[in-house]
Amino acid sequence: MTTDRTKAAPPADAGGAAPRLTKETPPGEAAPDDSAAKTAGGTTKKHAAQDPASRAKRERRMRWRSRRYRWDIKYSPYAFISPFFLFFAAFGLFPLLYTGWASLHSVSFVHPNDMEWNGIENFTRLWDDEFFWRALRNTFFIGVISTVPQLAMALGLAHLLNYRLRGSMFWRVAMLTPYATSIAAASMVFAMLFGRDYGAINWGLGFLGIDNIDWRAGDWTSKIAVSSIVIWRWTGYNTLIYLASMQAIPNDLYESAALDGASRWQQFRNVTLPMLRPTLLFTIVVSTIGATQLFGEPMLFNDGDPGGGSQGQFQTLGLYMYDMGWTNRNLGRSAAIAWTMFLILIFIGLIYWALSRWVSSNTLEESS
Amino acid sequence: MATTTQSTPLSSREPATRRRRRRRAGSAGRQMHAGWLTYTILTLFTIGSLYPLVWQMFASSWDNSRLNKPTPPFWFGPRLWHNLDEAWNTGNMGHAMVNTLFVASCITVSTVLFATLAGFAFAKLRFRAKNLLMLLVIGTMMVPPQLTVVPMFMAVAKLEWTDHLQAVILPMMVSAFGVFFMRQYLSQALPGELIEAARVDGASSLRVVWHVVFPAARPAMAVLAMLTFVMAWNEFFWPIIALTQQNPTVQVALTNLGRGYVPDNGIIMAGALIGTLPLLLAFVVFGRQIVGGIMNGALKG
Numbered sequence: 002m003t004t005d006r007t008k009a010a011p012p013a014d015a016g017g018a019a020p021r022l023t024k025e026t027p028p029g030e031a032a033p034d035d036s037a038a039k040t041a042g043g044t045t046k047k048h049a050a051q052d053p054a055s056r057a058k059r060e061r062r063m064r065w066r067s068r069r070y071r072w073d074i075k076y077s078p079y080a081f082i083s084p085f086f087l088f089f090a091a092f093g094l095f096p097l098l099y100t101g102w103a104s105l106h107s108v109s110f111v112h113p114n115d116m117e118w119n120g121i122e123n124f125t126r127l128w129d130d131e132f133f134w135r136a137l138r139n140t141f142f143i144g145v146i147s148t149v150p151q152l153a154m155a156l157g158l159a160h161l162l163n164y165r166l167r168g169s170m171f172w173r174v175a176m177l178t179p180y181a182t183s184i185a186a187a188s189m190v191f192a193m194l195f196g197r198d199y200g201a202i203n204w205g206l207g208f209l210g211i212d213n214i215d216w217r218a219g220d221w222t223s224k225i226a227v228s229s230i231v232i233w234r235w236t237g238y239n240t241l242i243y244l245a246s247m248q249a250i251p252n253d254l255y256e257s258a259a260l261d262g263a264s265r266w267q268q269f270r271n272v273t274l275p276m277l278r279p280t281l282l283f284t285i286v287v288s289t290i291g292a293t294q295l296f297g298e299p300m301l302f303n304d305g306d307p308g309g310g311s312q313g314q315f316q317t318l319g320l321y322m323y324d325m326g327w328t329n330r331n332l333g334r335s336a337a338i339a340w341t342m343f344l345i346l347i348f349i350g351l352i353y354w355a356l357s358r359w360v361s362s363n364t365l366e367e368s369s
Numbered sequence: 370m371a372t373t374t375q376s377t378p379l380s381s382r383e384p385a386t387r388r389r390r391r392r393r394a395g396s397a398g399r400q401m402h403a404g405w406l407t408y409t410i411l412t413l414f415t416i417g418s419l420y421p422l423v424w425q426m427f428a429s430s431w432d433n434s435r436l437n438k439p440t441p442p443f444w445f446g447p448r449l450w451h452n453l454d455e456a457w458n459t460g461n462m463g464h465a466m467v468n469t470l471f472v473a474s475c476i477t478v479s480t481v482l483f484a485t486l487a488g489f490a491f492a493k494l495r496f497r498a499k500n501l502l503m504l505l506v507i508g509t510m511m512v513p514p515q516l517t518v519v520p521m522f523m524a525v526a527k528l529e530w531t532d533h534l535q536a537v538i539l540p541m542m543v544s545a546f547g548v549f550f551m552r553q554y555l556s557q558a559l560p561g562e563l564i565e566a567a568r569v570d571g572a573s574s575l576r577v578v579w580h581v582v583f584p585a586a587r588p589a590m591a592v593l594a595m596l597t598f599v600m601a602w603n604e605f606f607w608p609i610i611a612l613t614q615q616n617p618t619v620q621v622a623l624t625n626l627g628r629g630y631v632p633d634n635g636i637i638m639a640g641a642l643i644g645t646l647p648l649l650l651a652f653v654v655f656g657r658q659i660v661g662g663i664m665n666g667a668l669k670g
Contacts, residue, residue, distance in 0.1 A: 070573075077574035078496035079485040085503075085543045088483075092540040096517035103519055113523040121374065154414075161411055164403035174656035175415040177663070178422065181648040183603035185623040186641040190421045193428065193436075201424060201441035237418060245664035254630050274413060294513045297605045304632075305624045319606075322515055325523075328608070336519045343516050350511065 085243070097343075104337040109331035123337035133338070135313055136321035137345075139224065143299075143317060144292030147228035152284055153238050156277075159243035160269065173244075176237035188230055188301035192217075195226045195302075223315045230298045235291075239284050246280040247273060282357055287352070293346055294319050318342050422649070429453070430637035436634045452639035456626065460636065461614065462643045465622035472538055472618060473601035479542040480597045481590050488551025489582045493564060494574075503552070505663055510545045514606050525611055532616040537608045541601060550666050554589035555582070592662030595655060598649055619644040 104123050106116040127133045133227075162172060179187065194201050195216040203213045216222045250273065258268050296319035300307050307324040310318025316324070318338065326335030427442040430449035435442060457463045490496070491503050521540060530536040559582065567577045583590075605620045613620050626632075626640040652659065 044447060062525055073574050075496075078490040078494040078499075081490035081494070081574075081578075082502065082548075084483040085487045085506065085545075085548055088539075088543040089545075092521065093509055093512055093517060096520040097512055099520035100516050103523075108523075110517075113526050158411070161403065161407045166403045166407070166411075170657055170660065172411050172415065173660045174652065175418055177656070177660060178649070178652055179418055181599060182422065182645050182653045183620055183623075183648075184605050184647045185603075185620040186425075187421070189623065189637060189641050193534065193638070199437050199439060199441075204439055206442055207439075233418070233421065236414075241660060241663050248664075252560065256572065288515070294515060296515075301624065313422060319515055326519060332519050332523070339513075339515045339517050342513060346511065346513060 041216060100336045100339050101335055104318070104340050106333050108331070108333040108336070110326060110332055113332055116333075121334060123334045124341070126334065127337060128339060132313065132316075132321060133341075136309075136316050136318045139309070139313075139315055140293060140295065140317045142321075143224050143228055143295060143315065144289065145233075146224060147295075148230040148285070148288040148292055150228075151232045151236050152239060152281075152288065154232075155239035155284075156243055156281075157238040158236070159247055160273070162240065162244050163247045174241050178237070179234045180238045183236065184230075184234070184297035187234055187303055188298050191226065191230045192302050193235070195229075217310060220312070220314045223302075223310055227295075227299045227302055227315050230302065231292070231295070235288070239288075242280060242284060243277065246277055250276045278360070282353070285352055289349055289353075290346060293342060293349070296320060296323065318345075422645070425638050425642055425645070429635055429642045431632055432635045446528040448635055449639070452633075452635045453643065455633075455636045456640035456643055460615060460626050460627075460640050461622050462619065463642050465617045465619045466643065466647075468534060468616065469602055469619040472534055473598050474599040475538045476541045477594050477597045480544050480547050481594050483543050484547030484551045485555075485582065485586050485590055486578065486595060487548045488553075488555050489559075489578060489586070491548065491552040492556035493525070493559060493561065506545050506548050518607065518610060521607070522610055531611065534614055534616070537604070537618065540607065541604065544597065547597065549588065550593055551589060553666070555586055558589070559585045589662075592658065595651070595659050596662060596666075599651075599659075602648060 029107055103116065105119055105121065107119045108116050109121075137290050158176065162176075166172060182190075193199075195203075197203065197215045197217070200216070202216075203211075206214070214222055215227045243327040247301060252275070254272050255268055258272050263271060293340055295317045299315045299317050300323075301307055302315070303310060307316070307320045319342070322335050322342070325338060326332045336361065383472050385456050424441060427445060428436060431442055431446035435446060466658065487506075490545075491499065491506075491649065517540075525531055525536050552624050563581050563585070564577055603620065604618075606619045608621050612618060614622065614625050615623070623640055623644055626637045
């Protein structure tokens with residue numbers, strides 16, 4: 002299809018149609034006539050009587066116009082995309098590479114522009130650093146207990162919202178409202194809701210006969226509390242994404258499934274889930290990236306202290322990186338942690354990519 | 370659980386709009402009516418979604434002596450205006466609001482503008498390495514913010530931009546998601562014939578953008594603007610590094626509210642309420658559009 006279009010383009014390039022700009026033609030000249038004649042096949046005899054000076058002038062202008070037109074067609078796409086790439090180069094790519102460079106140096110927070118070559122020592126130190134491993138473990142567990150329930154609930158809710166509902170828009174907006182709340186505000190609210198003595202959650206659990214829990218001090222309880230902030234903010238958003246792709250599933254798939262005697266549950270399992278697979282993969286990838294970078298929630302759950310609790314029990318990699326750079330004032334090691342996070346993300350990305358290929362090749366075999 | 374009314378099957382060949390209209394008009398395809406169980410579950414989740422915000426409003430109207438009781442407050446107390454006033458003035462929230470409004474507006478305008486231009490180029494124009502460049506745009510979404518923070522902090526220190534708002538505006542002026550979003554929208558919503566027609570009339574690319582692309586892209590630009598504004602308003606990680614309490618954004622100022630010898634939880638919650646309220650109001654007014662925008666973006670994503 003694209004090749005067809007390239008073939009259709011040349012007439013415009015040759016300066017036929019485009020330069021015929023009636024508006025800009027000075028009153029004395031017969032430009033519209035002229036260009037029409039040219040496109041018709043170059044019968045210029047008619048105009049031979051005109052004096053040669055103005056003819057040359059006109060031709061120069063025509064040439065200039067058609068050249069300008071060609072340049073416009075050729076280069077304006079690059080002009081349109083260049084702002085994005087310029088800004089990305091300045092604030093994405095360059096910092097990315099520079100972080101790699103800085104991670105090979107000893108850089109102090111106090112004099113960030115005095116760098117001292119350090120080799121890979123920052124990375125080897127991470128290997129022996131128990132705090133790093135703790136942060137990695139925390140990030141992993143918080144990531145799992147925030148992502149899995151979140152996406153599962155979102156899937157179920159999307160299924161419910163896909164029914165014919167009274168006030169469907171109300172439910173959707175209500176589910177999405179937490180998305181409008183900032184990380185800072187949400188984390189501070191949840192820090193109080195999860196308070197040991199006066200928190201509303203312990204109050205509610207009291208009715209179930211559960212004694213006050215010191216959410217922040219415990220290992221698992223603090224992870225659950227931090228995860229609940231993430232779950233609260235993002236479930237509604239993912240619900241809407243699932244709902245959108247559920248509504249895009251063609252009806253006849255369900256009808257033929259129903260004709261084959263599939264129950265509601267079988268329809269959900271065998272029609273809805275396979276059709277949602279690209280969306281599921283998308284949300285899983287996005288949530289994983291978010292979980293790996295988790296920063297604001299655990300920091301503000303702890304009143305803005307990046308330590309992650311008395312035992313560092315909810316210090317994530319993002320927090321550890323900040324702690325290293327801005328509390329311990331060692332930007333070089335901080336940069337090394339950042340790059341390690343990036344490598345972990347690439348590693349996870351490769352696993353997902355392999356998984357998705359494996360899954361899709363399996364389904365192809367099934368269906369054939 | 371629910372009444373399963375399988376009525377006349379709809380042909381899937383129908384255009385989506387008509388199908389939607391038919392659905393609304395009441396002819397049920399696979400869509401069954403929701404039963405009471407569905408409504409119960411949805412109500413529970415809605416309460417879960419809204420309770421923290423409601424509690425926040427109640428909490429911002431009491432002082433510590435009431436908040437430090439086991440039973441959470443279930444209605445407004447007497448100190449709402451006092452707490453709001455404290456947060457606004459001593460907590461620097463007023464100053465922070467003005468800053469955030471400025472920062473988020475700049476980011477929104479530039480993101481939408483650049484995303485529309487690039488999205489148009491990727492959707493409708495021919496140029497070399499187009500697909501590769503688009504892949505690159507998507508790839509940039511993978512770069513975590515942590516990876517750029519150290520050099521940007523060093524640059525800010527060198528330029529002495531700490532506490533200057535351009536330090537938090539410039540790095541956020543474009544968004545890969547925005548480019549992708551606009552590309553998806555324009556490749557469907559903008560007929561190629563319209564561009565051709567303008568070309569035949571001798572319009573330059575810039576004129577095409579101004580007279581054809583912008584009018585066609587307006588709905589998507591509005592949605593992208595809302596999503597970008599929400600994101601920019603709530604941005605936390607980089608502002609907390611680039612700004613101090615001398616010249617904070619809302620999110621930066623919020624982190625300071627909690628830090629006192631005896632933190633007054635009512636004032637903290639009042640500050641959080643001030644920081645959240647503008648977006649909540651926007652949600653009440655534009656909720657339908659925001660929901661539609663996210664769902665449309667998801668479909669094509």
